[in-house]
Amino acid sequence: MKDGRAVSTVCVAGLGVSGMAAARALARSGHHVIVVETAAGERQRAAAAELAGLGVEVRFGGGLPPEATLVVTSPGWRPGHPLLAEAAATGVEVIGEVELAWRRRPAGAAPWLALTGTNGKTTAVRMLTSMLRAAGLDAAAVGNVGTPIVEAVEKPYDVLAVELSSFQLHWSTSLAPAAAAILNVADDHLDWHGSMAEYARAKGRIYEHARVVVHNADDPMATRLAVPYAEDGSARVVGYTLGVPGRGMLGVVEDLLVDRAFVPDPVGGAEELATLADVRPFAPHNVANALAAAALARAHGVPPAAVRQGLLDHVPDPHRIAHVARVGEVDYVDDSKATNPHAAAASLAAYPSVVWIAGGQLKGADVDDLVRRSAGRLRAAVLLGADRERIRQALARHAANVPVVEVQGQDTGVMDRVVTEAARLASPGDTVLLAPAGASLDMYAGYGARGEAFARAVHRLPAR
Numbered sequence: 001m002k003d004g005r006a007v008s009t010v011c012v013a014g015l016g017v018s019g020m021a022a023a024r025a026l027a028r029s030g031h032h033v034i035v036v037e038t039a040a041g042e043r044q045r046a047a048a049a050e051l052a053g054l055g056v057e058v059r060f061g062g063g064l065p066p067e068a069t070l071v072v073t074s075p076g077w078r079p080g081h082p083l084l085a086e087a088a089a090t091g092v093e094v095i096g097e098v099e100l101a102w103r104r105r106p107a108g109a110a111p112w113l114a115l116t117g118t119n120g121k122t123t124a125v126r127m128l129t130s131m132l133r134a135a136g137l138d139a140a141a142v143g144n145v146g147t148p149i150v151e152a153v154e155k156p157y158d159v160l161a162v163e164l165s166s167f168q169l170h171w172s173t174s175l176a177p178a179a180a181a182i183l184n185v186a187d188d189h190l191d192w193h194g195s196m197a198e199y200a201r202a203k204g205r206i207y208e209h210a211r212v213v214v215h216n217a218d219d220p221m222a223t224r225l226a227v228p229y230a231e232d233g234s235a236r237v238v239g240y241t242l243g244v245p246g247r248g249m250l251g252v253v254e255d256l257l258v259d260r261a262f263v264p265d266p267v268g269g270a271e272e273l274a275t276l277a278d279v280r281p282f283a284p285h286n287v288a289n290a291l292a293a294a295a296l297a298r299a300h301g302v303p304p305a306a307v308r309q310g311l312l313d314h315v316p317d318p319h320r321i322a323h324v325a326r327v328g329e330v331d332y333v334d335d336s337k338a339t340n341p342h343a344a345a346a347s348l349a350a351y352p353s354v355v356w357i358a359g360g361q362l363k364g365a366d367v368d369d370l371v372r373r374s375a376g377r378l379r380a381a382v383l384l385g386a387d388r389e390r391i392r393q394a395l396a397r398h399a400a401n402v403p404v405v406e407v408q409g410q411d412t413g414v415m416d417r418v419v420t421e422a423a424r425l426a427s428p429g430d431t432v433l434l435a436p437a438g439a440s441l442d443m444y445a446g447y448g449a450r451g452e453a454f455a456r457a458v459h460r461l462p463a464r
Helices: 017-028 042-052 082-090 097-104 121-134 166-170 196-207 220-232 284-299 304-313 341-348 368-377 388-398 414-425 447-459
Strands: 009-013 032-037 057-060 070-073 093-096 112-116 139-143 159-163 179-182 212-216 236-240 249-253 256-259 271-275 322-327 330-334 354-358 378-383 404-406 431-434
Touching: 009 017, 009 082, 017 032, 017 042, 017 070, 017 097, 032 042, 042 057, 070 082, 082 093, 093 097, 093 166, 097 166, 112 121, 112 196, 112 284, 121 139, 121 159, 121 284, 121 304, 166 196, 179 196, 179 220, 179 284, 196 220, 212 220, 212 284, 220 236, 236 284, 249 284, 256 284, 271 284, 271 304, 284 304, 284 341, 322 447, 330 447, 341 354, 341 368, 354 368, 354 414, 368 378, 368 388, 378 388, 378 414, 388 404, 414 431, 414 447, 431 447
Parallel strands: 009 032, 009 070, 032 057, 070 093, 112 159, 112 179, 139 159, 179 212, 212 236, 236 249, 330 431, 354 378, 354 431, 378 404
Antiparallel strands: 249 256, 256 271, 322 330
């Protein structure tokens, strides 16, 4: 579907959540849809049976259907996948479900307030949705979280809070959100994108057609990606900072979150939006998430009172710096969602004295800078998972005095052994912090399962 012309046959690559949503939407609008899926497990066959009722053909394996004139790919499929490479070589356009949703928007559709970043996306988009609802708007969190966006655009929402991953942005070319934010950019998914430059380029696509560009002024790459729009005047550029904000920015003054951008007098005026105590759970990176959400909300005309109420109404998702228990004057905190070094660094920075539980799949990311910056607050480290040796080597280089325990194995009892070792190493006043810096799929079904295993192990510790 391009430039309003109908597409007769569309190939959907993958039977995941976005692939299923795209196939249903296309079939309902009269397209001939062929889904190509590489796996043929029980879940995939059940999905194929569901789609068959809509007239969708599902093929397990195989290349690009010769009759296809458009490919809608699932975000997990890498650009080098043979089917996608064949499409590129033969001139068949490849887009993602997000781009499909943008092209399918009906007249008068809800505007998009979009955000991306290496870390904090889901927290920020949920904060934003809460602020919009506090202002009386019918809003939904969509995209990389919540409802698939190709389904959401068909509903009469007032506004959509859109979380976008680098994978989704890679396959998007025409998105024009009313306002767009980049929270931060750090090494992640380099195994998918091939380089940091390509990863950053994908993130930067969120700004290309936005009317308001919001960037984290404390993050060098997010700021760099916003600079061209400030220079050519093609968008209004608004920064936010954990420091005192300059003109046209949002930031922090003493214990207040303040706005100097969306105010009647941006030269000398400022409006109080909330207090630091309104941000839950409190941590510097979560304050930054709140400021990003507030900037997008304010760009849409949300009043200050609704920004604060939205933060108060916001319920944090599990496994994000969640306090599990205090045992023997030691706090145990689950930040299993810290699946890359940048997220782990933000988590570690929130606590002064840490027994660090780390490990998993690093996805090509480097951990030396993380360990170097965090060394002063580390009391010990307990390592598990596929890439634990790389973390151990970084600790040896940059935190040689920190005791390190490696726990081998991938059985169900590993986390119990990890937590037992961490408890042995911890002293009163320490925080035992699960902030793995790596993905979880080497050992668990997802970061949630890893966090739940940690919490269960903590609750099994003997009282001190």
